[in-house]
Amino acid sequence: GARLAVIGGGFIGLELAATARTLGAEVVLVEGLPRVLSRGVPEEIAALVAERHQREGVEIVCGAQIAAIEEAGDGARLRLADGVNIEADLIVVAIGAVPNTELAEAAGLAIENGIAVDEMLCTSDPDIYAAGDCCSFPLPHYGGRRVRLEAWRNAQDQGVLAAANLTGARKTMASVPWFWSDQYEFTLQIAGLADGAQATVRRDMEEGAFILFHLDGEGRLLAASGIGPGNAVARDIRLAEMLIAAGAKPEPLALASPETRLKKLLAA
Structure with a gap:
């Protein structure tokens, strides 16, 4: 019976919307881009996911700009730039994360969309390694293109690799995202x-x-x-x-x- 407003149509926002709907909440999902799952998911699959949510009763608003988030009694109000107001008991913001690089910057490490590491997860300081969501690294299968991945398996694989290389293994990152x-x-x-x-x-x-x-x-x-x-x-x-x-x-x-x-x- 609760009313939930979710800001962000990526994996986290949509997973939360699906779970909340399954538990009986009313859900409105607001996305700033023209469609959900814009980053890394083909439009054909994203459309199927959106249709499944709408069939379940989730209201999806794409191409929306947020003017304000306000308290409204015991709940909250989401004001959109086009004048539409969305009342909710709870608003959850799921629009992505910014890598925490403050400590690395203070240490003088190279920063490039996160803490820059090489194929062995070594930073610009040979005594410091970084792994997981905070670091960007070259992908050998894509011509050395540098990426930063926010996914649990990447963090798990890199944690193991960084630990091995800290003990002198000198192994390179070879897994596919x-x-x-x-x-x-x-x-x-x-x-x-x-x-x-x-x-x-x-x-x-x-x-x-x-x-x-x-x-x-x-x-x-x-x-x-x-x-x-x-x-x-x-x-x-x-x-x-x-x-x-x-x-x-x-x-x-x-x-x-x-x-x-x-x-x-x-x-x-």
Whole structure:
């Protein structure tokens, strides 16, 4: 019976909206960009997620600008720039995070979209390492492009790697970025980064699940984005992750055909 307003249509905002709706709350979600999940999620999948939320009764307002957040009795009021007022018992802001780099800056470390580290997670000071959401690092599978990932598996992998390298292991970061999110009965999984993709191939699977494979201009697999009930896409996304790590250039027709096992493409 409570009324919740969520600011931000990314993974956290949408997961919160789904959970709150399942628990019986009324939910309004406000997003400043033209669609939800704008960062890293293909429009085809984002539209499916938005439709599922709306079918559940979540009100989604995109392209909105916030004029003010005010107290209103025992609750709060969200005033939008177009004059619309949204009354709520609780407002949750889920618009992303700024990396905490103050200590690193005070130590004189290089900063570039977070604490800059090399492929071994070493900062500009050879005695200091950084790992997790606070650091940006080069991705070998994407030409050394520097990224900062806000995902638990990245933090876990980097924590292990930083600890090993602090003891002299000198191992390099080689994992492929991976993200996931649960929305009602759907699980969304993404391996790799689709920026720079020149072609997208769709593979339809059982139970309405599907995967989008993103290829560069030379046919190399850059990323795979999948959605379906439960773990419907989990195995193939994991295999796609391995194909990305191998620098594979699979045939588009083979990727599109559910009869072609990705494990076979990996072996080839």
